[in-house]
Structure formats: C-alpha cells, structure tokens
Amino acid sequence: xxxxxxxxxxxxxxxxxxxxxxxxxxxxxxxxxxxxxxxxxxxxxxxxxxxxxxxxxxxxxxxxxxxxxxxxxxxxxxxxxxxxxxxxxxxxxxxxxxxxxxxxxxxxxxxxxxxxxxxxxxxxxxxxxxxxxxxxxxxxxxxxxxxxxxxxxxxxxxxxxxxxxxxxxxxxxxxxxxxxxxxxxxxxxxxxxxxxxxxxxxxxxxxxxxxxxxxxxxxxxxxxxxxxxxxxxxxxxxxxxxxxxxxxxxxxxxxxxxxxxxxxxxxxxxxxxxxxxxxxxxxxxxxxxxxxxxxxxxxxxxxxxxxxxxxxxxxxxxxxxxxxxxxxxxxxxxxxxxxxxxxxxxxxxxxxxxxxxxxxxxxxxxxxxxxxxxxxxxxxxxxxxxxxxxxxxxxxxxxxxxxxxxxxxxxxxxxxxxxxxxxxxxxxxxxxxxxxxxxxxxxxxxxxxxxxxxxxxxxxxxxxxxxxx
Amino acid sequence: xxxxxxxxxxxxxxxxxxxxxxxxxxxxxxxxxxxxxxxxxxxxxxxxxxxxxxxxxxxxxxxxxxxxxxxxxxxxxxxxxxxxxxxxxxxxxxxxxxxxxxxxxxxxxxxxxxxxxxxxxxxxxxxxxxxxxxxxxxxxxxxxxxxxxxxxxxxxxxxxxxxxxxxxxxxxxxxxxxxxxxxxxxxxxxxxxxxxxxxxxxxxxxxxxxxxxxxxxxxxxxxxxxxxxxxxxxxxxxxxxxxxxxxxxxxxxxxxxxxxxxxxxxxxxxxxxxxxxxxxxxxxxxxxxxxxxxxxxxxxxxxxxxxxxxxxxxxxxxxxxxxxxxxxxxxxxxxxxxxxxxxxxxxxxxxxxxxxxxxxxxxxxxxxxxxxxxxxxxxxxxxxxxxxxxxxxxxxxxxxxxxxxxxxxxxxxxxxxxxxxxxxxxxxxxxxxxxxxxxxxxxxxxxxxxxxxxxxxxxxxxxxxxxxx
Numbered sequence: 034x035x036x037x038x039x040x041x042x043x044x045x046x047x048x049x050x051x052x053x054x055x056x057x058x059x060x061x062x063x064x065x066x067x068x069x070x071x072x073x074x075x076x077x078x079x080x081x082x083x084x085x086x087x088x089x090x091x092x093x094x095x096x097x098x099x100x101x102x103x104x105x106x107x108x109x110x111x112x113x114x115x116x117x118x119x120x121x122x123x124x125x126x127x128x129x130x131x132x133x134x135x136x137x138x139x140x141x142x143x144x145x146x147x148x149x150x151x152x153x154x155x156x157x158x159x160x161x162x163x164x165x166x167x168x169x170x171x172x173x174x175x176x177x178x179x180x181x182x183x184x185x186x187x188x189x190x191x192x193x194x195x196x197x198x199x200x201x202x203x204x205x206x207x208x209x210x211x212x213x214x215x216x217x218x219x220x221x222x223x224x225x226x227x228x229x230x231x232x233x234x235x236x237x238x239x240x241x242x243x244x245x246x247x248x249x250x251x252x253x254x255x256x257x258x259x260x261x262x263x264x265x266x267x268x269x270x271x272x273x274x275x276x277x278x279x280x281x282x283x284x285x286x287x288x289x290x291x292x293x294x295x296x297x298x299x300x301x302x303x304x305x306x307x308x309x310x311x312x313x314x315x316x317x318x319x320x321x322x323x324x325x326x327x328x329x330x331x332x333x334x335x336x337x338x339x340x341x342x343x344x345x346x347x348x349x350x351x352x353x354x355x356x357x358x359x360x361x362x363x364x365x366x367x368x369x370x371x372x373x374x375x376x377x378x379x380x381x382x383x384x385x386x387x388x389x390x391x392x393x394x395x396x397x398x399x400x401x402x403x404x405x406x407x408x409x410x411x412x413x414x415x416x417x418x419x420x421x422x423x424x425x426x427x428x429x430x431x432x433x434x435x436x437x438x439x440x441x442x443x444x445x446x447x448x449x450x451x452x453x454x455x456x457x458x459x460x461x462x463x464x465x466x467x468x469x470x471x472x473x474x475x476x477x478x479x480x481x482x483x484x485x486x487x488x489x490x491x492x493x494x495x496x497x498x499x500x501x502x
Numbered sequence: 503x504x505x506x507x508x509x510x511x512x513x514x515x516x517x518x519x520x521x522x523x524x525x526x527x528x529x530x531x532x533x534x535x536x537x538x539x540x541x542x543x544x545x546x547x548x549x550x551x552x553x554x555x556x557x558x559x560x561x562x563x564x565x566x567x568x569x570x571x572x573x574x575x576x577x578x579x580x581x582x583x584x585x586x587x588x589x590x591x592x593x594x595x596x597x598x599x600x601x602x603x604x605x606x607x608x609x610x611x612x613x614x615x616x617x618x619x620x621x622x623x624x625x626x627x628x629x630x631x632x633x634x635x636x637x638x639x640x641x642x643x644x645x646x647x648x649x650x651x652x653x654x655x656x657x658x659x660x661x662x663x664x665x666x667x668x669x670x671x672x673x674x675x676x677x678x679x680x681x682x683x684x685x686x687x688x689x690x691x692x693x694x695x696x697x698x699x700x701x702x703x704x705x706x707x708x709x710x711x712x713x714x715x716x717x718x719x720x721x722x723x724x725x726x727x728x729x730x731x732x733x734x735x736x737x738x739x740x741x742x743x744x745x746x747x748x749x750x751x752x753x754x755x756x757x758x759x760x761x762x763x764x765x766x767x768x769x770x771x772x773x774x775x776x777x778x779x780x781x782x783x784x785x786x787x788x789x790x791x792x793x794x795x796x797x798x799x800x801x802x803x804x805x806x807x808x809x810x811x812x813x814x815x816x817x818x819x820x821x822x823x824x825x826x827x828x829x830x831x832x833x834x835x836x837x838x839x840x841x842x843x844x845x846x847x848x849x850x851x852x853x854x855x856x857x858x859x860x861x862x863x864x865x866x867x868x869x870x871x872x873x874x875x876x877x878x879x880x881x882x883x884x885x886x887x888x889x890x891x892x893x894x895x896x897x898x899x900x901x902x903x904x905x906x907x908x909x910x911x912x913x914x915x916x917x918x919x920x921x922x923x924x925x926x927x928x929x930x931x932x933x934x935x936x937x938x939x940x941x942x943x944x945x946x947x948x949x950x951x952x953x954x955x956x957x958x959x960x961x962x963x964x965x966x967x968x969x970x971x
Contacts, residue, residue: 074816078674078816081815082674082675082676082815082816085676086673086674089673089854089858090673090854091857091858186671191817192671192816192817192818192820193817193820194663194666194667194670194671194672194820197663197666197667197670197671198663198666198667198671201663201666201838201842202655202661202663202666202667202835202838203663203834203838204555204558204559204837204838204841204842205547205551205555205833205834205837205838205840205841206551206834207551207554328802328804330799330802330803330807330823332802333797333799333801333802334799335797338799338819345834346550346551346830347543347547347551347661347830347831347833347834347837348660348661348662348824348825348830348831348834348835349661349824349825349828349830349831350807350823350824350825351661351662351663351822351823351824352821352822352823352824353820353821353822353823354799354819354820354821354822354823355817355818355819355820355821356817356818356819359818361815361816361817361818362816362817362818364674364816365672365674365675365814365816365817366671366817368673368674368816369670369671369672369673369674371674372673372674373670373673376854380851382849382851385558385559385845388560389558389560
C-alpha cells in the first residue's frame with residue numbers, strides 16, 4: 034500500500050534520495066534469502082502487522098523477492114509466484130532492493146551472499162548464528178568498510194531482545210557474568226527428566242515427538258547449538274571475538290535421574306548452561322550441564338523457554354526470558370531489525386555497534402577449562418567400608434579442594450553413592466584429586482562430575498544505595 | 503580526558519558543528535539536575551566506567567554542573583565544589599551544556615526544567631516516573647516541536663531495559679498483555695509473608711529495617727508507585743496515553759497469611775501485579791494483589807527484584823527481570839540513555855519514538871474495573887451448616903460466574919472458611935453475586951476477593967512453527 038503510511042510527525046528531513054531510495058512514501062523493498070520456518074514467519078508478521086509497522090516506521094516494508102530452493106514446494110505462506118526465485122542474483126543484484134534479509138541458515142552460501150550484499154552497500158538483517166559465530170569479524174569489517182548496517186538480533190534466542198539489551202541497554206556497564214539457557218530442546222529434555230523422573234533417552238523421544246528435537250539431535254543435545262549462540266553473546270558482552278572452538282562444550286547425554294535426585298536433595302536443579310565470565314580480564318566460555326540453586330531465576334525456566342542471566346557492574350543482575358526458537362518468535366526479532374535497518378537507511382545512518390567495528394576488536398584469550406574455578410558436584414560409587422570417606426576427603430584437601438557438603442546414603446548395599454559438593458575450586462585441582470581417588474581400592478567409579486553455578490540472585494544486595502521503590 | 507577517545511572506527515561524518523558542539527574529541531558536557539541517590543550513582547558510573555563509555559561512544563561525557571539543594575550537604579560522591587550550584591539557570595541556560603539529565607524526582611519543578619531544556623533544543627534524559635506519567639504528552643510534544651531527544655529508560659524498573667525493549671525490540675508486535683512486578687518494596691514484603699509466614703505489619707517493619715521501605719510506605723504499599731510505572735509502560739505498549747487516574751489501584755495492606763496459605767494449597771503465590779491488557783481494542787489497566795500460578799515465571803521473582811512479563815502476538819511470552827531500584831541500577835539506565843542521547847546529538851538525529859510523537863497518540867479509553875474479566879479467589883467466612891454451599895453456588899451461577907474449584911475445611915469450629923476459585927468472570931457479575939451472598943444468614947463475611955492471572959507461560963505453545971533449537 035504505497036503512500037498510506039504517515040510520515041513521522043516531527044521527522045527530520047528524510048535522506049532517502051541521498052541513499053538511493055527514490056520516492057518518499059513508497060514502501061522499502063526487501064530481498065529475502067530463504068523462505069523456510071523463519072522466512073515464512075517474517076512474511077506472516079509483515080502480512081498481519083504490516084500496517085502497524087508502517088505507521089511506526091513512517092514507511093511500509095514490502096518483500097520484493099524471496100530466494101527459495103525449489104519453486105514447486107508447497108509453502109506455509111502466500112507470496113505471489115513471480116516474487117519467488119531460485120537465483121540469488123535476482124536478489125543480490127536487484128538495484129531496487131533496499132535491504133537484504135538472510136534467513137537461510139548454515140555457513141555457506143549465506144556468508145557469500147551477506148558479503149555480496151554488504152559489498153553493494155545494502156544493509157543486511159540475519160538470523161544466522163552459525164555464520165556470525167564463525168565469520169563475525171569478517172562480516173563486521175565488510176559492514177564497516179561499505180558503510181552498510183548489519184543486524185542480527187534473531188541469531189540468538191529468537192525474539193528475546195538480548196542483543197540490543199547488551200549492546201545498548203548495558204552500554205554503561207562492564208559485564209561480569211553471562212549465563213544462558215539458550216537451547217530450548219535440551220531445556221525441554223531436562224525439564225522432563227527433573228519433573229517426571231524419566232531418563233535421557235525417554236525424554237529425548239518425547240522432545241522428538243513434540244517437534245522440539247530433530248531426528249538427529251546431536252547439535253542440540255551435545256551443546257553445539259548453545260556454543261554458537263554463546264560465542265555471539267560473549268563476543269559482544271566482552272568486546273572481543275570468541276571463536277566457537279575456544280569454548281569448552283559438554284552436552285546432556287550423561288545426565289542421569291540419580292544425579293537429578295541427589296541435586297534436588299541438595300537444593301539444586303539441573304540446566305544446560307552457556308556460561309561466559311570476565312574474571313579479572315580473563316575470559317571463561319563454556320557450555321555444560323550445571324547445577325543451579327532452586328531459588329535462582331534460571332531454575333524457573335522450564336520446557337522450551339530460553340533465558341539469559343547477566344551480571345554487570347552497575348545494573349547488577351538481569352534476566353531476559355522468552356521463546357528461543359520458532360517461526361513467529363524468530364520473525365519478531367528479524368522484523369524488529371528490519372524496522373531499525375529501514376529507519377537507519379532512510380536517515381543515512383549506521384548503528385553505533387557497526388561504527389564501533391567489532392571486526393577489529395582485540396582478541397582476548399579464553400581461559401582453558403582446567404583453569405576455571407567453580408563449585409563441583411561429584412558423585413562417587415564406593416564400597417561402604419571404614420576409612421574410604423577419610424581417604425577421599427584427604428585427596429581433595431591435598432589438592433586445595435575444599436568440601437562444602439557430603440551426602441552418603443548407606444542403603445545396606447554396596448557400592449554406595451557418596452556425593453560431594455565443593456566450594457569454589459580450580460578445575461585442574463579437582464581433576465588431580467579425582468585422579469588420586471579413582472585408583473583407591475574402595476572406589477568403584479567416579480560416577481559424575483557436574484559444575485555448580487550460583488549466580489548472585491536472591492536477597493544479596495551488592496549494588497549499593499537505596500533499593501526503595 | 504579530552505581527546506583520549508578514539509573516533510568510531512568507521513564513523514560517518516560527525517555533525518557536531520551542525521548541532522553546536524564545537525570541537526571533535528572534547529567530551530560532551532552534561533548538566534545534572536539532582537545529586538541524590540540516582541545522581542550520585544550516575545557520577546560513580548561515569549567515574550568508574552567513563553573510559554569504557556568514551557571508547558564505545560567515541561567521545562567522553564563530562565558532568566559540567568550539578569544542581570543541588572544545598573552546597574553544604576555531605577555527598578556520597580566527589581564532584582569539584584565549583585561544579586555544584588543551587589541555581590537551575592546555571593545549568594539550563596549554560597550554552598556549553600550539551601545534554602540535561604534530570605534525576606530530581608517529583609513533578610515540579612522537574613517538569614518546568616525539562617520543558618525549559620527541551621525548549622532550548624537540549625536533549626533530556628530523565629529517571630522521573632511521576633513527571634512522565636502525569637505530563638508525558640506535554641513533554642513529548644515539546645521534544646518533537648523543538649527537535650530535542652527525550653530519553654526515560656530509568657523511569658521504570660531502573661536498569662532493566664524494558665522501555666527500549668518494548669519500543670524497539672517489539673516494534674513488529676502488537677502487545678496483548680503486560681504484567682509487571684514493578685515495585686520492589688511490596689515484592690519484598692510479600693516474599694517475606696509467603697516464605698516466612700509473617701503478617702503484613704511485621705514484613706513491612708522488616709522492609710523498613712532493611713532500607714527497602716520508607717518511614718511513610720504508602721506510595722509503595724498502596725500501589726501508587728506501581729501505577730505511575732504502569733501508566734508509562736502501558737502508554738508505550740498500546741501507543742496511547744493512560745492517565746494514572748484511570749488505573750484501578752489496590753495495595754497489599756489487606757493481604758493476610760490465611761489467604762497466602764490457601765492460595766499455596768491451590769498452586770498459587772501472591773504478587774502485587776501491575777496489569778495492562780489490550781482486549782479487542784479495549785484497554786485494561788490495574789494494580790492489585792494477584793494470585794499467580796507457582797509455575798509462572800513471575801512467581802519466581804523474589805525479594806526486591808522486579809520483572810515485567812509481556813505477551814505479544816509474534817514473539818509470544820517474554821519476561822525482563824532485574825533490580826528495579828537502587829543507585830547504581832538506576833544510574834545504569836540513565837547512563838545508557840545518556841550514551842544514546844550523545845550519539846544522537848553528534849549525528850543530529852532524534853530517536854524514532856520521539857519522531858513518532860507520542861504526545862499526539864490517540865487516547866484509548868481504559869475499561870472500568872467492573873467490566874474486566876479475570877479469575878477470582880474468594881474467601882468467605884460462613885456457618886458450617888447444611889445448604890450454605892448450595893446457596894452461595896446458586897448465587898454465583900445466577901450471575902454467570904462459573905466456579906473452578908472450592909475448598910471447605912471444616913475444622914470442627916464455626917465459622918469456617920470456604921474458598922472459591924472462579925473461571926474467567928466479569929467483575930461486575932462477581933460483585934453482584936457477592937452482594938447476594940453477603941446477606942445470607944449463614945454468611946458471616948466476604949473475607950477476601952483477590953484476582954487471579956494465569957499469563958500464558960509454561961508448556962503451552964501458541965506461537966506456531968517449529969520450536970527446535
């Protein structure tokens with residue numbers, strides 16, 4: 034509907050002409066790379082809320098062309114047939130297209146197309162975690178060089194506005210800790226295991242039946258999906274580039290109902306957390322099953338929901354919660370970026386983040402996992418005989434690992450479980466203690482080692498000043 | 503430290519000269535109206551993170567002058583004495599001041615000063631909920647008319663970036679429901695009552711002893727502080743102006759341990775919620791004690807923490823959590839706005855929200871509380887005799903109020919409590935039913951009527967499409 038949107042009521046002079054957008058009032062033209070789950074969601078959002086968006090932005094948004102793999106496939110949304118193409122050049126080289134939206138996923142050819150669009154000065158909105166995590170610096174450098182906006186809110190946690198919150202909302206803060214439940218599939222599986230007592234394989238089947246897990250679930254359950262997202266979040270939070278390969282990644286396949294039961298007795302629940310910390314200038318980045326205190330706000334994040342908990346020096350603790358995947362939730366973030374990209378384009382502006390050129394941010398080395406300090410939950414299977422507890426405790430002590438609590442439940446059978454929770458300890462020291470403990474005659478097995486994160490939520494008040502109101 | 507901050511590495515041409523800012527590289531000059539809890543926090547944030555902020559923004563920020571009530575008062579932060587003034591004109595009329603930050607609180611003279619600053623084309627950052635809730639349209643019109651930015655993230659929920667999330671992050675959505683725990687004092691009191699079983703007056707004393715409640719706590723415990731904040735959030739979410747006077751407000755003074763105990767048995771916890779909904783174009787806006795299902799993410803928000811839960815058509819359910827008050831958390835939001843204001847100023851831009859001129863948004867009438875539909879928790883004190891339950895149930899039925907569950911615990915004494923939870927019902931119908939029930943001979947008292955909100959969290963999946971990942 035060209036011309037139906039009012040101009041911003043106190044708008045500055047529009048610079049459309051200056052950026053090659055000809056006629057004020059005509060909708061901006063969007064080139065869509067990909068028309069799968071997210072692309073279809075975007076089409077639906079623009080169809081249903083297009084008028085509202087046009088009124089907010091002062092100009093409409095129109096999908097001029099969409100790149101698809103096959104013209105014959107049945108689609109969830111209706112786009113006129115002539116707007117579909119299988120040739121990316123019909124979009125990338127169309128001078129009438131103002132903004133490119135990349136929702137294909139995968140590294141190639143998405144990277145090539147994004148670079149081509151930026152190279153022609155076209156702003157790009159992308160939902161692609163893989164290409165950003167692996168080629169972020171290259172993309173940012175291209176955006177900066179060609180003065181084209183790059184927008185990627187949808188690449189992490191779908192419609193939860195966590196990226197703009199870190200970049201803009203926390204602009205005056207130094208982020209200390211970021212802990213995220215950023216994979217909905219594993220959170221669904223762990224919720225089933227915790228609430229229903231099922232084991233991993235049953236819960237995985239339930240997730241698959243509910244459409245929350247792929248037939249091949251490894252990218253989710255082995256932690257790699259979360260690692261990509263953590264790489265993006267941590268790079269922004271700590272103003273560096275964290276390669277995915279530098280992140281320590283463990284999945285949830287080895288989480289057992291036994292450990293869930295013990296951890297509940299100890300006041301914890303279990304989550305796959307993506308954790309990044311800045312500890313005195315040294316960066317930690319890791320993805321692993323984690324015990325979280327039952328009172329921590331992350332513990333209440335159930336089913337497929339995502340949440341990102343952030344601790345920063347001025348603001349204290351924050352958490353952002355919502356759906357981390359899905360057609361419309363992801364399209365919500367893509368469309369918000371599209372609105373920002375359109376507004377920037379019309380005014381000839383670039384986002385501050387792009388102007389800061391993250392492609393040139395200094396590399397900050399990620400600490401090896403052996404050097405990180407956390408609390409640990411450790412379950413050992415031992416013979417129920419005198420002296421074994423003392424021997425194990427002595428090994429921990431020798432290695433500087435201080436024990437916070439122990440559970441030993443003798444149920445009249447041998448071997449029995451002994452569960453330790455440590456105070457903060459260096460991982461290398463814990464490993465060394467366990468290397469000494471494992472060969473003890475009475476020790477059958479080190480059954481589980483799970484890290485514990487407290488965060489700093491609850492009633493601690495570290496932020497100073499009055500908290501009235 | 504003039505000149506020490508690098509320019510943005512791929513910056514567009516700076517337009518400082520065009521907006522009267524003389525020398526590139528020199529810090530922008532900030533005029534601070536108020537040096538109390540929030541103002542001192544801002545000074546501290548700029549002292550501690552000033553270099554980082556300068557690097558992010560490409561230019562430093564310097565507090566040139568701060569308005570104080572008395573020059574002699576001891577201060578929490580150190581500013582050179584010559585930078586303090588008791589004369590607002592020293593700040594409002596200083597041509598070298600680029601940006602005004604208003605953190606005085608209260609309606610007057612804050613309103614007058616903000617209008618004066620905007621009238622001179624100066625961008626204003628404010629943390630003032632009262633002036634925005636009561637005079638928002640006038641301030642926005644002034645900002646629009648004089649093309650000066652107006653930034654107010656800190657006016658609601660301190661450092662939680664909820665305002666920019668609604669305005670920017672949800673720009674492609676229609677918000678349906680907004681439910682907030684936006685008063686930390688009352689959340690602390692209710693947390694103590696729920697977790698420790700104390701009654702209101704004891705919990706209030708604890709809150710006062712902890713510094714979370716004022717000597718005169720009425721603005722917090724009677725719900726007015728939350729109502730001001732709700733007026734701001736709901737006005738933005740629904741693109742209108744919601745006057746505080748149109749909001750139905752009930753405080754927490756009448757919440758009792760008895761009702762907390764029953765609601766726990768029924769699977770709820772109790773929160774002071776600020777609720778705004780768009781029900782088919784009709785706006786609801788209300789603040790009252792509310793039963794929230796224990797599994798709802800708002801139920802896990804404890805102590806002085808705040809959270810805003812939003813349901814919107816594309817993104818589904820979102821929640822933003824953090825500290826809603828305090829010196830540094832509030833200063834975090836003020837400083838983030840200051841960074842945005844500085845960046846806009848340097849580029850001669852206005853935020854999209856100001857260009858949309860909320861001062862001219864159409865008024866949408868708020869529905870009278872009697873017309874709203876919610877579930878209700880109703881506790882009646884009755885004689886334990888045959889027929890009374892049937893008589894009460896008949897009254898509900900006659901008025902179209904459908905009962906979801908009943909608890910009657912006969913403890914061998916009379917009167918006994920009967921607790922009803924209704925399905926969704928029109929409030930006027932519930933009131934009429936209670937007017938019929940109250941005079942019944944066996945009914946001693948309608949002891950409590952508390953609204954119930956479900957939200958739509960948990961494992962419902964209304965958002966369509968795959969939720970993988």
